[in-house]
Amino acid sequence: MVLEAPTGFGKSGVAVAVARTLGTSYVCVSTKDLQTQYARDFPFLKVAKGKNNFICTVKEDFIRNGAYNCVLCPTSTSTIRRNTMKLEQQCNHTAADYGPCTNNALFKYNARDDYRGCKYRTLLRDYKIKNKGTIEENVVIDGNALSNYQEEFSQWRYLETSELKEELKAWRPCEYYHQLNTALAASHSIFNYSMFLIYAILAKCSRPPPRELLALDEAHRLEEEVVKLTGISIPRKRLRKYIPDFEITDYGYDDITKWIAFLTELEGKISAKIGKLNDGLASEAETYRSNLEWAIERMTANPGNWIISEIKRGYNNEIDRVEIKPLDISSYCNSLFTLCDKTLMMSATILDTKTFCSSIGLLPDKVKFIPIPSYFPLENRPIYPLNIEYLNYNTLNEDRVKQRIAAVVDKIMTWHKDHKGIIHTTSYKQRDFIKENISQDNRRRLLETDPDVERDEIISEHINAVKPRVLISPSLHLGLDLKDDLSRFQVIIKVPYPSLGDRWIDGKRKKNGQWYQWQTALKLIQGYGRSIRSKEDWAATYVLDSGFLNFVNRNRNILPTWFTSAIKWDM
Numbered sequence: 324m325v326l327e328a329p330t331g332f333g334k335s336g337v338a339v340a341v342a343r344t345l346g347t348s349y350v351c352v353s354t355k356d357l358q359t360q361y362a363r364d365f366p367f368l369k370v371a372k373g374k375n376n377f378i379c380t381v382k383e384d385f386i387r388n389g390a391y392n393c394v395l396c397p398t399s400t401s402t403i404r405r406n407t408m409k410l411e412q413q414c415n416h417t418a419a420d421y422g423p424c425t426n427n428a429l430f431k432y433n434a435r436d437d438y439r440g441c442k443y444r445t446l447l448r449d450y451k452i453k454n455k456g457t458i459e460e461n462v463v464i465d466g467n468a469l470s471n472y473q474e475e476f477s478q479w480r481y482l483e484t485s486e487l488k489e490e491l492k493a494w495r496p497c498e499y500y501h502q503l504n505t506a507l508a509a510s511h512s513i514f515n516y517s518m519f520l521i522y523a524i525l526a527k528c529s530r531p532p533p534r535e536l537l538a539l540d541e542a543h544r545l546e547e548e549v550v551k552l553t554g555i556s557i558p559r560k561r562l563r564k565y566i567p568d569f570e571i572t573d574y575g576y577d578d579i580t581k582w583i584a585f586l587t588e589l590e591g592k593i594s595a596k597i598g599k600l601n602d603g604l605a606s607e608a609e610t611y612r613s614n615l616e617w618a619i620e621r622m623t624a625n626p627g628n629w630i631i632s633e634i635k636r637g638y639n640n641e642i643d644r645v646e647i648k649p650l651d652i653s654s655y656c657n658s659l660f661t662l663c664d665k666t667l668m669m670s671a672t673i674l675d676t677k678t679f680c681s682s683i684g685l686l687p688d689k690v691k692f693i694p695i696p697s698y699f700p701l702e703n704r705p706i707y708p709l710n711i712e713y714l715n716y717n718t719l720n721e722d723r724v725k726q727r728i729a730a731v732v733d734k735i736m737t738w739h740k741d742h743k744g745i746i747h748t749t750s751y752k753q754r755d756f757i758k759e760n761i762s763q764d765n766r767r768r769l770l771e772t773d774p775d776v777e778r779d780e781i782i783s784e785h786i787n788a789v790k791p792r793v794l795i796s797p798s799l800h801l802g803l804d805l806k807d808d809l810s811r812f813q814v815i816i817k818v819p820y821p822s823l824g825d826r827w828i829d830g831k832r833k834k835n836g837q838w839y840q841w842q843t844a845l846k847l848i849q850g851y852g853r854s855i856r857s858k859e860d861w862a863a864t865y866v867l868d869s870g871f872l873n874f875v876n877r878n879r880n881i882l883p884t885w886f887t888s889a890i891k892w893d894m
Contacts, residue, residue, distance in 0.1 A: 324666070325542070327673040328695035329885065331857045334669045338538040339365050341667055342511055345535035346456060349663065350513040352540045353548065354802050361513050367458045368513045371506035374420035377499040380443040381481070382417045384491060393417075419499040421606065442476045443497040450508040462505045464496065472496075507531060516548040523659045524552060525617055534663050542668035543845055544801070546652060546682045550827075553655055554632075554648035555586070555618040559641075562589075565596050565608045571642040576631045576826065582647060583622050590615045621649065632827040648827045650834060653684025660685070672848050675881040678841045697885035703861035706851070706890045711867040714817040719753065728753075728816060728867060729760035735814055735865055736765040736793060742811035743785065744862075745803075746795040747850045749817045754795050757816075765793075772796035785809070800850040810854035810862055817868045819846040840878055847874075848886055864889075 328334050339361075342348030352358055355372060362370045378386075385391035393414045423441045449468035453461045464472075476482075476494040506512035522531050539545060562569045569592075574581040593612045597605050622629050628649050637643040649655070660666055673679050673692070680687045711731055718724045732746060746769075748754045754771055770792050772781050778798070785792050786809060794810075800819065820843045821828045832839040854862035875887060 324668070324691045324693065325673055325676065325679070326667065326669045326693050326695070327671070328669065329671050329697040329699070330852045330855070331699065331860075332671075332695055334540065334671075335361055335364065338540065338667060338669060339368075339511075342536050342538060345665065347510045347534035348512075348536035348538060349519065349531065349534055350511070350538045350540065351516055351519050352513065353516050353544050355515055356802070357540065358513050358515055367460055368511050369462065369502075369506040369509040371503050371512055371514050371518060373515075373518050374422075374499050375418045377419040377497075377502075378417050379419045379422035380495065380497045381423055381441055382421075386417070391417075419497065421604075422497075441497070442472070442479045442481070443495065443500075445472070445496045445500050445504055447504045447507050450504050452508060452510070456510055460510055462508045469494075516544070517552070520548060520552045520659070523662055524549065524655055525614065530658070531662065535665060537659070537663035537666045539666065539668045541670055541802075543670040543672050543674075543679070543849075545656075545668070549652040549655055549683075550648055553618065553621070553652060554646065555615060557586075557589070557645040557647075559643050561611075562593075564604060565600065565611075566592050571645060573634070573642055576634065579622070579626045579629055579631070582631065582645075583619060583626065586615060586619050586622070586647075590619060618647070621655075622647075630827055630830045632825065632830075650827070650830050653682070656684045671852060672845045674844050674848070674883070675837065675841045678835070678837050678881075681835070682838065694883075696883070699855060699858050699860070699885075701889055703858075704851075704855045704864070704889050706864045706866060706886075708866050708871050708890060708892075710869040710872070713870050714868045715870075719817075725756045726760060729757050731867060732757050732814055732816075733761040733765055735812065736761065736768065739791075739812045739863075741791055743788070743791050743805075743808060744793045744810050744812040744814070745799060745805060745853060746793060746814040747800060747816060747819070748795065748797045749819050750797050753816055754797065757795065768793045769795050772798055799853065800846050803853050804856060805854045806856035807860055812863045812865070813850070813854045815847070815850055815864065815866045815868070815871075818866075818870050818874050819843060819850065821846075841881060843874070844878055844881055848882070851886065 326334065326337065328337075338348075338350055342350065350361060350368065352361065355376075358370055358372070362368050382391055391414075393416050445464065445468075449465050449472075450462055451465050453463060473494045482491060506514070519531075522529060557571055559569060559571050572585060574585065590612055593608055593615070597608050597612065600608055628651050629647055630650055631645065632648045633644070633646040634642060635644045635646075673694075676690070676692050677687050680690055709731060711727055712718055712724050714724070714728075736744070746754075746757065748757070751773075758766060758769055758771065768791060770781055770785050770788075772778055772794070781794070781796075782803065785794050794805075821839065823829045823832065828839075828842075851864055854860075854864070872890075872892075875882060875890065879887065
């Protein structure tokens, strides 16, 4: 079943109602923020997050005892003193994804001794449910299992370490595995896509237990998430941590068979090195090797479905990174859709049911599609097409066009001098020339995103600002909630066509031109929805690109009426 419902409809409530009616469920979302929101609104949902969100319990022991020294960092900067818990400022290798449990490899502490495995890790079989199926449901570790864990822990050679044996007397579960096993044992749990898809698609034997319902929120992003998961990157700098003399041979963009051979040889080299690597580096290498093995199998079976999407060069024209992606991920979704008896997909922007289904391997006549119109008042969400210029790659390089765009943005910001807002660009170049060519007063209001700065930091600054700040970015069309006074106006500089400079996008367009129009419409409407979040909310939307109305007229068959009816055609 596919539910297309606009922002503010309450899709999360629908998902939870269906889940509780059926009895068991997995809910998947695209961000950790949305996970937190679900869990806040529906506390009986058990949250599962990735290893990088948790400190390794073993390393935490040494941190608390002032004895931790990371073998992956320079000694002068990695030693973490007693009672110093600001780990992220000193060492990036304390997270659970660098722990000894990951591949059961030898794990070294201060190069003095070896310990095998980890006694903090728990097993799913040892969890039981109290008050099953109710909103008071609770998942706990069985009493007998608790005793066994404590006994095994007390006999662990790890405790012989002088810095630890006096203080560590009681066993406690690894936080990562405890929350994961709790979520897998519960009747209802919530994952993010990046974590859940690993288990549902890549895992060979550790698939999640089946349930009655799989609810996929923001389902329009499913193809993107699967491509991100199944594609393979060859990063020279990272791989040199495992293979010091590693170099990437340039086989160009067209010969996929040579790249398959190169990857096969690389997989063998990593396998040979893993047993010689220290600490979490071995587990990191094993994770990469496993994903590499999966990709090689699929590439060998269907080489025509894979494309070299990017070859990035650095100093001296040497290759720094290669990206390889599948064009059609529909067959990889089979294991996802067969995991549960029923699947509910939800989004504000399905738009084109046929193209959506085709992109993820579903037959449209086998899918129940339920569209819900927007009930937000038209007068609260007007779209003003300003028809400044037809914007494309060539015109956006003309100084005259740049100056005109900046002048209009400056005028709009002045109209809304007392309001917070957002400016959607399609590139960082647009962001920069707007910033450089508007008035000083308006320039001071801008908050810009940057690939090197955490997006959440910028958004938090905008939310907490007392003054009327204005976000400007090419990367805020999705997953941003600017409700009420957080944004009373928004500017869409250009119709957000996906870049054909990306070979994967161009390959998808060549296979299906409608997919390209659909992706543009998705991003356009998602961007429009950032600032109007309820029927009481209001914001004005200004579109500068003269190609906007042409795009709307060409794609009326997929654009919802609630969107097109908000356009002020008579301007």
